[in-house]
Amino acid sequence: MYTVTEIPPSLTALTTYLLSRTGKIARSRIGARLAERDLRMWHMAVLAALADAGPGSGRALAATLGVDPSDIAKILDELTVRGWTGRTRDPADRRRLLAEITPAGRLALAALTADAEAVQDRLLAPLSPAERAVLHGLLLRVFTAADG
Amino acid sequence: MYTVTEIPPSLTALTTYLLSRTGKIARSRIGARLAERDLRMWHMAVLAALADAGPGSGRALAATLGVDPSDIAKILDELTVRGWTGRTRDPADRRRLLAEITPAGRLALAALTADAEAVQDRLLAPLSPAERAVLHGLLLRVFTAADG
DNA sequence: CCAAATCGTGGGTGTGCACCTACTAAATTA
DNA sequence: TAATTTAGTAGGTGCACACCCACGATTTGG
Numbered sequence: 059m060y061t062v063t064e065i066p067p068s069l070t071a072l073t074t075y076l077l078s079r080t081g082k083i084a085r086s087r088i089g090a091r092l093a094e095r096d097l098r099m100w101h102m103a104v105l106a107a108l109a110d111a112g113p114g115s116g117r118a119l120a121a122t123l124g125v126d127p128s129d130i131a132k133i134l135d136e137l138t139v140r141g142w143t144g145r146t147r148d149p150a151d152r153r154r155l156l157a158e159i160t161p162a163g164r165l166a167l168a169a170l171t172a173d174a175e176a177v178q179d180r181l182l183a184p185l186s187p188a189e190r191a192v193l194h195g196l197l198l199r200v201f202t203a204a205d206g
Numbered sequence: 207m208y209t210v211t212e213i214p215p216s217l218t219a220l221t222t223y224l225l226s227r228t229g230k231i232a233r234s235r236i237g238a239r240l241a242e243r244d245l246r247m248w249h250m251a252v253l254a255a256l257a258d259a260g261p262g263s264g265r266a267l268a269a270t271l272g273v274d275p276s277d278i279a280k281i282l283d284e285l286t287v288r289g290w291t292g293r294t295r296d297p298a299d300r301r302r303l304l305a306e307i308t309p310a311g312r313l314a315l316a317a318l319t320a321d322a323e324a325v326q327d328r329l330l331a332p333l334s335p336a337e338r339a340v341l342h343g344l345l346l347r348v349f350t351a352a353d354g
Numbered sequence: 355c356c357a358a359a360t361c362g363t364g365g366g367t368g369t370g371c372a373c374c375t376a377c378t379a380a381a382t383t384a
Numbered sequence: 385t386a387a388t389t390t391a392g393t394a395g396g397t398g399c400a401c402a403c404c405c406a407c408g409a410t411t412t413g414g
Contacts, residue, residue: 064270068254068319073338074232074326076345078247081229083352084222089370098370099226106216116392122212126373131393153380153391171216178222184351185344190221193344196337197224202213203332204231237400246400264362274403279363301361301410 084181091173100125100133102174105142105159105167113158115148142166232329239321248273248281250322253290253307253315261306263296290314 069075085099092098103123108114111122116134120127134157137143142163148154159167182190217223233247240246251271256262259270264282268275282305285291290311296302307315330338 066251066254066258068258068315069251070346070349072319072322072326073330073342073345074236074322076342076349077225077229077329078233078236079229080345080349080352081225081227081232083349084229085226088222088226103214103217106214110214110216111212117390127391128374128393128395129372135393151381151391155392167216171220174220174222178220181222181225181352182348184347189344192340193348194221194224196333196341196344197221197228198218199332200330200341201218201224201228201231204228204329265360275361276363276365276404277402283363299361299411303362 084177087177087181088174091177092170095170097136097170100129101137102167102170104130104133104137104157105163105170108143108157108159109164109167113156115154115156117154119157137163140166232325235325235329236322239325240318243318245318248277249285250315250318252278252281252285253311253318256291256305256307257312257315261304263302263304265302267305285311288314 065079089099092102100123104119107119107122114122116130117127119125119134120130123130125133134143134145138145140162141160143157143159145155145157148156182193185193213227237247240250248271252267255267255270262270264278265275267273267282268278271278273281282291282293286293288310290308291305292308293303293305296304330341333341
């Protein structure tokens, strides 16, 4: 737990430090919500990727999300057990399994997104809506530029 | 490694997600720098705490930083071996060991801070100085309010 | 002055994460 | 058709992190 009492100013003066700490808080809170449903971050990421970009092979998913292919396989397993994703052989290349999200999967993703937004509302409570938008925009630029 | 190619918009739409991911990137980059010196995040945090708030007992440090006391002991061990901290029995209560930062420790802390600032410059490169200040201010407010 | 609480510390545990290897099935190349 | 390459997957490793317990030394409260 992060019952932080009083942080050394030398550290809070570093944006990188704030980023790292606040990010960890965000991660742990969302993680806790997901854990209540016996899920982890990647389950949500995979669902989102399939919902946004349509069906794709495990290898493609792995490349997109920057995860090891063998780990994607495990995630897809667990999602398929829940009926949230399905796998069909690609008729063009029968080595490939095309993973796709099911209607139930979309429902689940919506629920997870709602969870994340609830966490977000609490975490960003000190900021006005306009400030939240600014924060979002800045983070988006930093994040998208931070590849490699 | 985080060779992220293309992130699902459903995820980047969540500020919490951006926070979590960007934070992780920041953490991993600073972590890599520290690892080059065979250190971890907490070494720097402890040095900063001692530099900012003056000598303190292990228990107090643990409470301040939100870390388990026994872990603080290990960190202080490693810092003391390097000559960056010293431990003296508190004459008032001889159970307590007052840890304090040495001049060499302050030098080391300065070097680590410079490292962190270098990482920060690269990470925040897409933002103007004014935008960086805004980001810092917003994060600081979110972070300080996010206790518990 | 004895019992209870407190401090530092050594050692160990569980968990999540990133990563790697080996193997099978299928396709591609020669 | 034989040899090579690629996809998916099972299983396992190493590591960092948070957490927890037990103990000796010391102080404090009754």
